[in-house]
Amino acid sequence: MTTIHVTGGAPLVGTVHVRGAKNFVSKAMVAALLGETTSRLRDVPDISDVAIVRGLLQLHGVKVSQGADSAELTMDPSDVELAHVADIDAHAGASRIPILFCGPLVHRLGTAFIPDLGGCRIGDRPINYHLDVLRQFGAVVEKLPSGIAISAPRRLRGTKLSLPYPSVGTTEQVLLTAVRAEGVTELRNAAVEPEILDLIGVLQKMGAIISVDTDRVIRIEGVDTLTGYDHRALPDRIEAASWGSAALATGGDVYVRGARQADMMTFLNTFRKIGGAFDIDDEGIRFFHPGGPLHSIALETDVHPGFMTDWQQPLVVALTQAKGLSIVHETVYENRLGFTEALVRMGATIQTYRECLGSTPCRFGAMDFRHSAVVSGPTPLRAAEIEVPDLRGGFSHLIAALAAEGTSTVHGVELIDRGYEHFFAKLEGLGAVVARAEGAMA
Numbered sequence: 001m002t003t004i005h006v007t008g009g010a011p012l013v014g015t016v017h018v019r020g021a022k023n024f025v026s027k028a029m030v031a032a033l034l035g036e037t038t039s040r041l042r043d044v045p046d047i048s049d050v051a052i053v054r055g056l057l058q059l060h061g062v063k064v065s066q067g068a069d070s071a072e073l074t075m076d077p078s079d080v081e082l083a084h085v086a087d088i089d090a091h092a093g094a095s096r097i098p099i100l101f102c103g104p105l106v107h108r109l110g111t112a113f114i115p116d117l118g119g120c121r122i123g124d125r126p127i128n129y130h131l132d133v134l135r136q137f138g139a140v141v142e143k144l145p146s147g148i149a150i151s152a153p154r155r156l157r158g159t160k161l162s163l164p165y166p167s168v169g170t171t172e173q174v175l176l177t178a179v180r181a182e183g184v185t186e187l188r189n190a191a192v193e194p195e196i197l198d199l200i201g202v203l204q205k206m207g208a209i210i211s212v213d214t215d216r217v218i219r220i221e222g223v224d225t226l227t228g229y230d231h232r233a234l235p236d237r238i239e240a241a242s243w244g245s246a247a248l249a250t251g252g253d254v255y256v257r258g259a260r261q262a263d264m265m266t267f268l269n270t271f272r273k274i275g276g277a278f279d280i281d282d283e284g285i286r287f288f289h290p291g292g293p294l295h296s297i298a299l300e301t302d303v304h305p306g307f308m309t310d311w312q313q314p315l316v317v318a319l320t321q322a323k324g325l326s327i328v329h330e331t332v333y334e335n336r337l338g339f340t341e342a343l344v345r346m347g348a349t350i351q352t353y354r355e356c357l358g359s360t361p362c363r364f365g366a367m368d369f370r371h372s373a374v375v376s377g378p379t380p381l382r383a384a385e386i387e388v389p390d391l392r393g394g395f396s397h398l399i400a401a402l403a404a405e406g407t408s409t410v411h412g413v414e415l416i417d418r419g420y421e422h423f424f425a426k427l428e429g430l431g432a433v434v435a436r437a438e439g440a441m442a
């Protein structure tokens with residue numbers, strides 16, 4: 001476990017560079033499996049989730065190499081082969097991306113094996129929607145003690161699908177499977193996050209025929225073959241918002257090079273309502289605290305174009321510094337407020353509730369999940385010893401430590417490497433007082 005010490009109290013000031021979105025890049029890498037020729041993906045961040053997917057592709061015979069610019073990956077899928085179950089199993093627990101290998105591998109090899117999935121513990125995170133849609137394409141799904149075996153007695157067939165909830169991963173599953181299935185697939189209640197639209201762009205470059213219709217309906221006409229692609233990833237709007245939240249919570253001023261307004265409209269509106277300020281230019285967005293008190297708000301997370309669940313955790317830290325009562329209703333994950341316990345230990349006044357404290361009753365209202373929170377501020381924060389619970393929660397704890405009086409000890413920061421490229425160096429570059437604990441790995 002990697003431990004760092006964070007001495008708070010100083011505003012973050014300076015520039016950080018945000019590269020391609022973690023939640024797009026990993027899917028675009030899987031899409032490379034579908035092509036007959038080499039794909040080239042640019043602006044790939046150096047994060048551990050990318051390393052995991054790269055390892056999985058290589059296990060399946062894809063030749064992956066880094067370009068002269070280390071942020072460029074080429075992926076040659078001409079020798080795709082079945083991987084050894086034991087090798088795939090070694091990746092078990094590391095990420096949720098393996099589930100998206102199903103469609104491409106079944107098209108290429110007729111069969112796929114998916115290990116038990118990892119990912120952040122922010123809820124139960126079942127894969128029932130994924131397995132249901134695969135079955136509807138004609139795949140045979142067999143649950144084994146170590147994972148899931150998928151096979152197809154014949155070519156997968158396009159089908160009419162409707163999701164019970166607009167799941168990001170299941171929408172991607174459908175896209176990656178339908179593009180090479182026989183006939184037309186219609187997906188109702190699809191998720192349409194910018195990362196999904198960028199994946200559709202990649203698939204279109206490869207030769208797919210996909211239309212995004214009104215009311216979140218996606219229609220895919222299957223084709224027999226696809227080629228490789230050349231694509232630059234869209235920027236990571238979660239990382240950009242995280243640095244924006246860090247600037248606000250510490251009273252700082254951070255220019256996020258690479259941040260793109262179009263993908264962040266909802267975050268920017270909320271940031272402004274709280275009292276944060278921003279300047280937008282062609283290269284990025286400057287987020288800063290303009291002075292004066294921050295204002296409390298009522299916030300509800302939702303699928304795109306709503307306020308992203310992944311923006312919620314970093315922004316809640318800034319809300320501890322806002323005057324009055326803020327209300328947060330988390331409607332995407334049932335268990336994404338657990339990170340507030342550490343904030344309370346640091347001096348924040350946050351109470352969580354099972355009830356839906358928002359205008360829209362959500363799926364979790366009738367269940368026993370503390371998915372709403374009331375934050376009362378402003379409260380000074382003090383240093384604490386913290387263990388990183390999940391990727392975004394962990395980054396929020398870092399922000400809290402940076403805003404707090406004294407030196408905090410944060411354990412398990414390697415989880416943050418999953419989605420924040422070189423976060424330690426970036427923090428140092430912004431003037432944060434951070435140090436690796438004795439014996440900690442680089």
Ligand code: EPU
Binds near residue numbers: 168
């Ligand atoms: N769900 C089911 N059954 C399923 C799939 C999803 O019940 O088969 C539920 C989930 O439990 C959750 C909701 O549907 O309550 C939404 O899950 P979704 O499938 O949309 O999420 P995901 O694809 O697993 C991706 C991102 C998450 C991000 C969500 C929502 C990746 C690798 N992960 O997860 O990112 O929060 O979409 O936007 O793309 C992160 O980056 O920290 C992160 C957690």
